[in-house]
Amino acid sequence: MNTLRKIFLFLFILIMAVYGCETIKSVKQIMPIKEYEQLLLGRLDANYIGTNNCLSSCHYHDKIRRDFEASTMGAQMSEKTHLPLVNCESCHGPGSLAIEEITPEKVEKDAAAGKQTACKNETFINLKALPPQAQSLMCLKCHAENASFNLHNWNTGIHAVNDVSCYNCHNIHAGVSLITKRKDVRDMCLKCHQTQAAEFSLPSHHPVMEKKLTCTDCHNPHGTSKEGLLIEDTVKETCTRCHGEKEGPYAFEHADVNDECMACHSPHGSVNNNLLKVSEPFLCLQCHHGHTTTSDAVTKKSKGAYYTRCTDCHSQIHGTDIPSASGKGRFIN
Numbered sequence: 541m542n543t544l545r546k547i548f549l550f551l552f553i554l555i556m557a558v559y560g561c562e563t564i565k566s567v568k569q570i571m572p573i574k575e576y577e578q579l580l581l582g583r584l585d586a587n588y589i590g591t592n593n594c595l596s597s598c599h600y601h602d603k604i605r606r607d608f609e610a611s612t613m614g615a616q617m618s619e620k621t622h623l624p625l626v627n628c629e630s631c632h633g634p635g636s637l638a639i640e641e642i643t644p645e646k647v648e649k650d651a652a653a654g655k656q657t658a659c660k661n662e663t664f665i666n667l668k669a670l671p672p673q674a675q676s677l678m679c680l681k682c683h684a685e686n687a688s689f690n691l692h693n694w695n696t697g698i699h700a701v702n703d704v705s706c707y708n709c710h711n712i713h714a715g716v717s718l719i720t721k722r723k724d725v726r727d728m729c730l731k732c733h734q735t736q737a738a739e740f741s742l743p744s745h746h747p748v749m750e751k752k753l754t755c756t757d758c759h760n761p762h763g764t765s766k767e768g769l770l771i772e773d774t775v776k777e778t779c780t781r782c783h784g785e786k787e788g789p790y791a792f793e794h795a796d797v798n799d800e801c802m803a804c805h806s807p808h809g810s811v812n813n814n815l816l817k818v819s820e821p822f823l824c825l826q827c828h829h830g831h832t833t834t835s836d837a838v839t840k841k842s843k844g845a846y847y848t849r850c851t852d853c854h855s856q857i858h859g860t861d862i863p864s865a866s867g868k869g870r871f872i873n
């Protein structure tokens with residue numbers, strides 16, 4: 541092997557090594573699941589003591605408790621069912637150390653000094669500081685198994701992959717409801733998706749800002765096995781939940797173009813009428829030759845002016861059962 545070839549070979553290996561490392565580095569580190577699980581154990585020297593023991597000594601968290609017990613999740617620890625499936629320690633970890641030093645005397649002394657007794661909350665799991673994967677794992681300990689069917693794809697969903705956790709959308713102690721009300725879902729999503737706010741303000745748009753429909757009418761924020769987080773398997777199925785008349789099948793289909801609503805429409809908003817990606821006639825001219833007023837459309841002899849609004853005549857653009865004059869489907873009728 542001559543020297544030149546050796547130098548090239550060396551350079552090649554060097555470049556591959558540097559590039560190789562770059563790609564590996566840029567891949568997000570994901571820890572083995574057991575390491576996340578360990579983060580959720582809490583202090584091993586603490587014991588579980590139950591909600592009553594936790595809270596009866598200082599009443600610091602009475603409001604949180606009231607709200608929690610009134611919520612669907614908290615109802616699971618109701619006195620009546622005797623099924624304490626969920627209590628404070630399910631999430632916060634064992635609490636014995638936190639109240640260790642709270643004695644009736646201390647509570648009295650604090651009260652005399654005009655303050656409320658606080659527990660040692662630093663002995664609990666620091667939930668806010670956990671990596672997002674661990675935060676979600678904590679919720680999924682219970683929610684993967686129970687009826688939350690639409691969480692089955694959580695881990696493959698784009699939200700999980702991008703470090704969004706359950707906490708981002710469900711504020712456990714915000715009040716009685718753990719679910720964002722339908723009318724507030726939009727603003728919750730737009731906090732992170734500002735581009736979409738602009739899209740819904742374009743001249744033609746789905747009336748999301750007007751609160752006639754909302755993001756979760758089309759998206760499943762919990763993750764799907766496909767791109768786009770859509771609530772149905774395909775875009776078409778999602779759209780035809782509301783626009784059923786565009787579903788077909790028609791005697792004269794617009795080839796299989798009509799299966800791809802996004803070939804012509806933007807989902808959120810557009811500067812063009814009818815949510816069109818491109819205005820007419822350019823929309824149609826992407827795939828067709830235009831024809832003119834005087835020309836025979838079929839022979840394409842062009843005389844006269846080109847049409848600007850193809851759908852003035854081809855008004856059944858999504859498909860039709862009625863043939864045109866030539867007996868073909870030209871979407872005229």
Ligand code: HEC
Binds near residue numbers: 711
């Ligand atoms: C389903 C899990 C879960 C359960 C059950 C739960 N919590 Fe929490 N709690 C959280 C999470 C998550 C946070 C922190 C997230 C946040 O504040 O945004 C938190 C925060 C808190 C805080 C700090 C609040 C603040 O404003 O910083 C207190 C106090 C608290 N919880 C008390 C309780 C009490 C008391 C109970 C039982 C009645 C309870 N929690 C049950 C998940 C839970």
Ligand code: HEC
Binds near residue numbers: 627717
């Ligand atoms: C110890 C088990 C357990 C843990 C941990 C848990 N949940 Fe729950 N959760 C339940 C049960 C049980 C219900 C009530 C039954 C149901 O709706 O499936 C519930 C209900 C809910 C609901 C529905 C409330 C409604 O009004 O329909 C939401 C939202 C929820 N949990 C979110 C969370 C989040 C977010 C976390 C993590 C911070 C979490 N849960 C952790 C057991 C748990």
Ligand code: HEC
Binds near residue numbers: 676
């Ligand atoms: C991007 C925001 C977002 C994230 C992240 C998120 N949720 Fe939700 N979740 C919602 C919305 C919005 C609803 C209301 C349901 C609806 O409108 O379809 C909901 C509903 C629920 C419900 C009750 C209804 C049902 O579908 O059974 C449960 C339980 C729940 N979420 C648990 C979780 C858990 C557990 C996680 C984390 C693994 C999580 N969510 C992450 C937005 C989110």
Ligand code: HEC
Binds near residue numbers: 769
């Ligand atoms: C805490 C921030 C946050 C919140 C809240 C949030 N998202 Fe996301 N979302 C993200 C991130 C990060 C991505 C990853 C891609 C990106 O940067 O756009 C994403 C991606 C998406 C995608 C793109 C899917 C794809 O395959 O390209 C959709 C759709 C989406 N989110 C819908 C929603 C909806 C609907 C809500 C409200 C229920 C919501 N998001 C709330 C952060 C958030």
Ligand code: HEC
Binds near residue numbers: 754756758767775
């Ligand atoms: C009428 C149905 C519909 C509504 C309502 C809707 N979306 Fe979408 N969204 C879609 C479709 C369809 C796509 C494109 C999916 C694809 O091409 O695979 C999409 C794509 C997205 C994407 C990916 C990036 C992009 O723009 O292509 C994000 C992020 C997103 N939507 C967020 C939101 C948010 C946030 C809301 C509410 C404020 C919302 N969507 C409301 C149908 C909808």
Ligand code: HEC
Binds near residue numbers: 745801
């Ligand atoms: C949850 C119901 C719902 C879903 C799903 C839905 N739409 Fe709509 N769509 C509406 C409503 C409501 C309007 C407004 C009708 C009105 O103002 O009279 C609308 C209007 C439209 C318009 C006319 C806009 C204009 O400027 O006049 C088009 C085009 C459209 N939708 C296409 C789609 C496409 C493509 C999809 C799939 C990505 C889709 N829609 C999914 C409810 C829905």
Ligand code: HEC
Binds near residue numbers: 814851
């Ligand atoms: C080949 C391009 C094209 C495709 C593909 C397409 N559309 Fe359209 N769509 C149009 C045009 C052009 C208009 C405006 C019609 C007019 O001006 O008469 C329109 C109008 C609409 C309207 C509003 C007016 C009305 O007739 O109600 C809805 C809703 C709509 N389309 C839904 C859909 C859905 C759902 C799909 C997918 C199944 C789809 N479109 C696929 C071109 C297309």
Ligand code: HEC
Binds near residue numbers: 825826868
């Ligand atoms: C994404 C490409 C695409 C777009 C955009 C598109 N079409 Fe088509 N169109 C097709 C295909 C493919 C066929 C089937 C052609 C064939 O069978 O020879 C077709 C068929 C037709 C036919 C019937 C032609 C025949 O030979 O029977 C008419 C008429 C038509 N389109 C009009 C329109 C109009 C008007 C628009 C704009 C609103 C439009 N198309 C937008 C791809 C498209």
Ligand code: HEC
Binds near residue numbers: 830837854864866
């Ligand atoms: C004034 C009414 C009218 C307008 C406007 C119009 N067309 Fe047509 N088009 C027709 C008629 C009529 C036929 C032939 C119908 C038949 O075969 O019976 C036709 C046929 C077609 C065909 C199928 C024959 C061929 O040439 O391959 C296509 C594709 C087509 N038009 C596309 C367009 C496009 C793109 C536009 C907008 C630039 C447009 N048309 C505007 C009336 C119109």
